[in-house]
Amino acid sequence: NAGVTQTPKFRVLKTGQSMTLLCAQDMNHEYMYWYRQDPGMGLRLIHYSVGEGTTAKGEVPDGYNVSRLKKQNFLLGLESAAPSQTSVYFCASRKREGGETQYFGPGTRLLVL
Amino acid sequence: SQKIEQNSEALNIQEGKTATLTCNYTNYSPAYLQWYRQDPGRGPVFLLLIRENEKEKRKERLKVTFDTTLKQSLFHITASQPADSATYLCALDMPRSRRALTFGSGTRLQVQP
Numbered sequence: 001n002a003g004v005t006q007t008p009k010f011r012v013l014k015t016g017q018s019m020t021l022l023c024a025q026d027m028n029h030e031y032m033y034w035y036r037q038d039p040g041m042g043l044r045l046i047h048y049s050v051g052e053g054t055t056a057k058g059e060v061p062d063g064y065n066v067s068r069l070k071k072q073n074f075l076l077g078l079e080s081a082a083p084s085q086t087s088v089y090f091c092a093s094r095k096r097e098g099g100e101t102q103y104f105g106p107g108t109r110l111l112v113l
Numbered sequence: 114s115q116k117i118e119q120n121s122e123a124l125n126i127q128e129g130k131t132a133t134l135t136c137n138y139t140n141y142s143p144a145y146l147q148w149y150r151q152d153p154g155r156g157p158v159f160l161l162l163i164r165e166n167e168k169e170k171r172k173e174r175l176k177v178t179f180d181t182t183l184k185q186s187l188f189h190i191t192a193s194q195p196a197d198s199a200t201y202l203c204a205l206d207m208p209r210s211r212r213a214l215t216f217g218s219g220t221r222l223q224v225q226p
Binding site (some may be wrong): 004016031032035040042043046048050056057058059090092096100101102103104105106107 | 117121127139145147154155156157158159162172204206207210212213214216217219
């Protein structure tokens with residue numbers, strides 16, 4: 001099993017450009033999450049999903065949108081990138097029942113100029 | 114609002130000693146608390162989970178305690194090794210949704226040979 005994978009690994013954007021980060025998991029997990037991590041700060045939850053077709057806002061949702069069209073995929077979109085969105089983005093997933101452990105992807109490093 | 118505090122200063126110890134990391138939280142009574150390890154350039158990896166009705170949990174050289182009165186968790190690594198050098202994050206289930214986590218900013222541990 002590949003676990004949780006993220007695409008791309010690194011990306012440079014100009015202010016105002018848009019992009020989509022892809023997260024895929026092959027563990028048949030119901031819950032999926034998007035976090036951002038900035039220097040000196042912990043992981044902050046952006047959005048999460050508890051099932052196909054459902055999403056919810058986390059702590060820092062502004063400027064991001066998400067979609068969960070398939071159970072194994074969770075997409076994070078930036079419609080108009082800003083320098084404040086320069087960060088490392090992590091995706092995670094977990095089972096609905098019998099486990100609160102989250103499994104993380106390797107991260108996507110995003111630089112917005 | 115919920116707040117999680119971990120010692121932001123790096124912890125430097127000698128190989129073979131016991132490392133003790135602290136996680137304090139306020140304004141909340143979590144159902145459980147988790148500890149993750151994060152290596153540079155990688156996603157966090159789950160280590161241990163302890164529930165509100167548990168005082169202590171052990172796994173090999175790792176031990177976690179949970180004091181709900183003090184609102185504090187201690188994370189111990191006994192017989193530390195240079196390979197234990199990493200950043201350690203504590204996380205609590207979020208008040209609004211028990212299905213998501215709030216993370217502390219992490220403590221960097223450096224084990225000197």
